[in-house]
Amino acid sequence: MMNNPITIIDIAKLLGISKSTVSRALNNHPDISQATKDAVKKVAESLHFKPNIVASSFRHKKSKVIGLIVPQISYFFFPSVILGMEEIVHDKGYTLLILQSNESYEREVENLDILIANNVEGILASVSRKTKNFDHFQKIIDMGMPLVFFDRVVKDLNADMVLVDDITGSYNAVMHLLENKRRRIAICTGNLNLLICTNRLQGYKMALQEKGIPINEDLIISCQTPEEAEQETLRLLNLENPPDGIFAISDLTMTGVMRGIYKMKLQVPKDIAVIGFCEEPFRSMYNPPLTAIQPMGFEIGRKSAEILFEHILIEVYAHAEPQVIYLEGKLVIGGST
Amino acid sequence: MMNNPITIIDIAKLLGISKSTVSRALNNHPDISQATKDAVKKVAESLHFKPNIVASSFRHKKSKVIGLIVPQISYFFFPSVILGMEEIVHDKGYTLLILQSNESYEREVENLDILIANNVEGILASVSRKTKNFDHFQKIIDMGMPLVFFDRVVKDLNADMVLVDDITGSYNAVMHLLENKRRRIAICTGNLNLLICTNRLQGYKMALQEKGIPINEDLIISCQTPEEAEQETLRLLNLENPPDGIFAISDLTMTGVMRGIYKMKLQVPKDIAVIGFCEEPFRSMYNPPLTAIQPMGFEIGRKSAEILFEHILIEVYAHAEPQVIYLEGKLVIGGST
DNA sequence: TTATCAACCGCAACCGGTTGCACAACCGGT
DNA sequence: ACCGGTTGTGCAACCGGTTGCGGTTGATAA
Numbered sequence: 001m002m003n004n005p006i007t008i009i010d011i012a013k014l015l016g017i018s019k020s021t022v023s024r025a026l027n028n029h030p031d032i033s034q035a036t037k038d039a040v041k042k043v044a045e046s047l048h049f050k051p052n053i054v055a056s057s058f059r060h061k062k063s064k065v066i067g068l069i070v071p072q073i074s075y076f077f078f079p080s081v082i083l084g085m086e087e088i089v090h091d092k093g094y095t096l097l098i099l100q101s102n103e104s105y106e107r108e109v110e111n112l113d114i115l116i117a118n119n120v121e122g123i124l125a126s127v128s129r130k131t132k133n134f135d136h137f138q139k140i141i142d143m144g145m146p147l148v149f150f151d152r153v154v155k156d157l158n159a160d161m162v163l164v165d166d167i168t169g170s171y172n173a174v175m176h177l178l179e180n181k182r183r184r185i186a187i188c189t190g191n192l193n194l195l196i197c198t199n200r201l202q203g204y205k206m207a208l209q210e211k212g213i214p215i216n217e218d219l220i221i222s223c224q225t226p227e228e229a230e231q232e233t234l235r236l237l238n239l240e241n242p243p244d245g246i247f248a249i250s251d252l253t254m255t256g257v258m259r260g261i262y263k264m265k266l267q268v269p270k271d272i273a274v275i276g277f278c279e280e281p282f283r284s285m286y287n288p289p290l291t292a293i294q295p296m297g298f299e300i301g302r303k304s305a306e307i308l309f310e311h312i313l314i315e316v317y318a319h320a321e322p323q324v325i326y327l328e329g330k331l332v333i334g335g336s337t
Numbered sequence: 338m339m340n341n342p343i344t345i346i347d348i349a350k351l352l353g354i355s356k357s358t359v360s361r362a363l364n365n366h367p368d369i370s371q372a373t374k375d376a377v378k379k380v381a382e383s384l385h386f387k388p389n390i391v392a393s394s395f396r397h398k399k400s401k402v403i404g405l406i407v408p409q410i411s412y413f414f415f416p417s418v419i420l421g422m423e424e425i426v427h428d429k430g431y432t433l434l435i436l437q438s439n440e441s442y443e444r445e446v447e448n449l450d451i452l453i454a455n456n457v458e459g460i461l462a463s464v465s466r467k468t469k470n471f472d473h474f475q476k477i478i479d480m481g482m483p484l485v486f487f488d489r490v491v492k493d494l495n496a497d498m499v500l501v502d503d504i505t506g507s508y509n510a511v512m513h514l515l516e517n518k519r520r521r522i523a524i525c526t527g528n529l530n531l532l533i534c535t536n537r538l539q540g541y542k543m544a545l546q547e548k549g550i551p552i553n554e555d556l557i558i559s560c561q562t563p564e565e566a567e568q569e570t571l572r573l574l575n576l577e578n579p580p581d582g583i584f585a586i587s588d589l590t591m592t593g594v595m596r597g598i599y600k601m602k603l604q605v606p607k608d609i610a611v612i613g614f615c616e617e618p619f620r621s622m623y624n625p626p627l628t629a630i631q632p633m634g635f636e637i638g639r640k641s642a643e644i645l646f647e648h649i650l651i652e653v654y655a656h657a658e659p660q661v662i663y664l665e666g667k668l669v670i671g672g673s674t
Numbered sequence: 675t676t677a678t679c680a681a682c683c684g685c686a687a688c689c690g691g692t693t694g695c696a697c698a699a700c701c702g703g704t
Numbered sequence: 705a706c707c708g709g710t711t712g713t714g715c716a717a718c719c720g721g722t723t724g725c726g727g728t729t730g731a732t733a734a
Contacts, residue, residue: 007690018714023691033712053454055690058395059719074416074618082410086437095451098435100423114432117390226618255622262624281411281563285592285622287599344720355684360721368682392720396689 006049014043026051057119066308067115068098069108069125071152075251076279077297078126081150084301085124092309094121101128109136122146122308127154129191129224146311150304152194158322160311162304164277165326166196169293170203172331173247173275176291178211180337182245182273186219186236188229188253197222200249200277219243229256230263237264237272245273245337251282251295258286274336277329288335296327303327343386351380363388394456403645404452405435406445406462408489412588413616414634415463418487421638422461429646431458438465446473459483459645464491466528466561483648487641489531495659497648499641501614502663503533506630507540509668510584510612513628515548517674519582519610523556523573525566525590534559537586537614556580566593567600574601574609582610582674588619588632595623611673614666625672633664640664 008022015022017036025032025040043049057063066089070078082098089096097120101108108128115123123145125137134154140147141158153161177185187204190197205215221236223229229248233256236243246261248254254276266272268288278292303325345359352359354373362369362377380386394400403426407415419435426433434457438445445465452460460482462474471491477484478495490498514522524541527534542552558573560566566585570593573580583598585591591613603609605625615629640662 009690019691020693020715021713023693024713027692029693031712036712050450050454052395052456052690054391054395054400054456055719056692058389058391059690059692061719063391072416073410073419074413076411079409079411079416083437095434095436095455097432099432100420113387117387118432119389119391255618258624259621259626281592284596287595287624289596346720356721357685357723358683360723361683364722366723370682373682389720392689393722396720396722398689 006047007052008049011040011043011047011049014047015039061119063119063121064094065097065118065120066094066305067118067120067123068096069101069111069115069123069127070098071101071103071126071128073098073100076282077151077251077295080279080295080297081126081301081304084298084303085305086301088302088305088309092313101131103128103130105130105132112136112140116140116143116145120145122148122312124148124150124304124308126150126152128152129194132193146308148304148308148311150300152196155195160307160323160325162300162307162325162327163196164293164296164300164329166199167203167206169277169329170200170247170249171207172203173277173293174204174207175210176331176337177245177247177273177275178207178213180245180269180273183213184216184219184241184243185213185245185247186221186243188232188246188248188257189220189222190250190253191224192222197249204247223253223256226252226256226259229253230260231256233257233260234263237261237266243272245275248274248276251276251278254278254290268336283332283334286336291334291337292332294329294332296329299327343384344389345386348377348380348384348386351384352376398456399458400456401431402434402455402457403431403642404455404457404460405433406438406448406452406460406464407435408438408440408463408465410435410437413619414488414588414632417616417632417634418463418638418641421635421640422642423638425639425642425646429650438468440465440467442467442469449473449477453477453480453482457482459485459649461485461487461641461645463487463489465489466531469530483645485641485645485648487637489533492532497644497660497662499637499644499662499664500533501630501633501637501666503536504540504543506614506666507537507584507586508544509540510614510630511541511544512547513668513674514582514584514610514612515544515550517582517606517610520550521553521556521578521580522550522582522584523558523580525569525583525585525594526557526559527587527590528561529559534586541584560590560593563589563593563596566590567597568593570594570597571600574598574603580609582612585611585613588613588615591615591627605673620669620671623673628671628674629669631666631669633666636664 008019012019012022022040025037086096097118099111101111105128108131123140134157137154137157147159149159149161151163153163174185189201192198208215221232223232246257248257261268261272268274275291277295278290279295279297283290283292345356349356349359359377362374423433436448438448442465445468460477471494474491474494484496486496486498488500490500511522526538529535545552558569560569583594585594598605598609605611612628614632615627616632616634620627620629
């Protein structure tokens with residue numbers, strides 16, 4: 001069971017040279033003559049030699065693995081992020097080790113331990129909704145492990161972050177509704193522990209204020225699950241003065257909002273306009289396809305990985321202050337507004 | 338950068354004992370007295386000692402990692418599968434290493450190499466749509482690596498597989514349409530290289546034949562992407578004798594089918610009934626929520642992992658013949674039929 | 675008192691690839 | 705013939721935890 005019997009020693013014996021020479025030859029060390037290199041590579045090839053990266057990573061403490069912690073793999077946003085990350089990570093010859101926190105603080109802490117124990121060379125993280133204490137991340141930073149937050153970032157920690165410009169995106173979304181003559185605009189936000197939620201709420205308020213429309217707290221609902229969002233949306237729509245537009249800040253809440261609207265048999269966009277932060281295939285799954293701000297999952301993934309590799313590959317990392325990268329999510333017009 | 342300086346040697350020195358004793362104490366070896374064990378564990382605790390699993394896995398060639406190869410992480414099915422797998426894998430103290438083939442044969446082969454090089458103890462795999470040669474999997478089996486296929490399985494290889502009973506599920510879906518007085522039932526299937534696609538097509542044919550309805554090849558379309566599905570659906574709906582029911586065999590094709598129907602401004606289920614294989618949150622994202630056969634992602638994940646661990650943890654594995662596990666997907670009635 | 679044996683623990687090898695250092699062979703220049 | 709320098713290769717230690725085997729101790733049996 002499990003035999004990859006070919007090691008550099010086998011190659012060495014076969015050629016009557018030492019294993020150090022084989023190792024160096026395979027790694028293109030300049031000390032080794034071209035003739036030897038060629039011979040070694042030829043034999044390695046013919047034996048289908050695969051170096052044992054565990055042994056190698058054990059020796060020089062480089063695992064060629066990047067750790068990734070996401071709240072969950074489902075829905076559209078995180079898979080897109082992962083795709084973007086993998087593109088970069090794969091190019092660099094690294095592998096992604098993906099762990100889910102399932103929105104659990106304990107699991108998040110445990111996952112960090114697992115990554116450390118696996119000698120990952122850097123960590124990409126999007127924090128759980130339940131996480132309020134960030135000591136576990138601070139420990140990671142303290143031990144000198146490169147760390148980049150994305151999407152659900154943590155402020156006040158000395159780590160880089162990549163996220164969409166929530167405030168502007170949100171502002172643009174609400175502005176778009178306002179330009180379409182909507183005046184009673186509701187927002188379905190998420191857990192206000194999360195920065196992205198408060199930011200998106202802020203963009204909403206900014207747009208309204210700019211148009212001189214008073215903020216109506218009754219039109220601000222905060223939901224964690226599609227079910228909650230559906231309930232709350234139904235409540236909104238049954239107000240004696242219901243909203244004529246609704247902005248759902250995530251795909252999670254969007255499904256609930258739409259279900260609520262369907263249940264009330266309302267026409268989109270005639271009776272009510274809908275806009276959200278939606279990834280592409282998801283956006284056009286609705287009828288009509290939604291008008292949406294792009295959450296830029298793929299780009300966030302790429303950018304986060306790129307920044308992480310700056311830390312990993314460049315010996316002396318020059319940034320004194322952590323970088324904060326904002327990506328702008330474009331507005332895609334669908335049929336819902 | 339990256340210092341987890343505490344090793345068993347540190348503990349040994351601190352207690353004036355040998356590192357072997359420390360190792361054995363930490364692993365509850367019976368040779369070690371309880372007093373020593375307690376002392377070692379206490380010091381390990383106070384030093385926040387974390388064993389270097391790379392070193393450990395290097396020594397006894399057990400990485401505590403399970404490799405997973407999926408075509409892609411997106412949409413609803415595979416994330417559910419992964420969730421199910423993680424539940425089992427985590428319980429056993431293992432970690433999942435998830436790799437995507439992105440439906441590329443080359444990438445699939447490469448991913449297997451990566452898993453091997455990382456000393457995974459077993460592999461869970463769902464093959465890429467493009468894969469037609471299975472030598473890379475045969476090699477895995479030959480080297481004695483436990484391997485379980487799920488969903489997109491490979492026949493004629495000596496490996497276990499877990500999948501939904503496609504034929505029955507498909508049969509039930511079409512039967513349901515027939516019982517609702519639909520008579521011109523179309524099917525939107527996928528790549529007929531994949532067993533699940535031919536099986537689902539077979540169930541469709543069985544149901545029709547049982548009701549004495551002739552198979553109409555014009556009503557059988559085969560699509561790989563939502564876009565293709567949309568095109569083909571539009572074509573179907575523009576036939577002079579269009580279908581009154583449509584069965585989409587995957588979530589991927591379902592989005593295309595629904596978009597086609599929306600574009601034609603048809604009413605579901607009045608003008609046309611729709612049924613598919615859909616995971617839960619996805620099903621009720623449509624208006625009306627779809628009637629669907631459950632693809633059992635979560636359960637497939639759990640079961641595959643369980644079977645894999647039977648191979649890994651039981652020294653002598655007794656099954657001469659590979660196991661083939663069929664899970665039955667229940668019919669969930671929505672508003673689309 | 676001495677042989678016997680279990681309970682405990684240490685020594686050293688081991689896993690496979692990497693790397694500092696020593697060294698041999700060879701070169702051209704004196 | 706001798707020397708300084710370059711090129712190419714081997715030796716052996718090393719990474720950190722695991723494990724076979726042998727040794728020490730103390731208690732018990734002969």
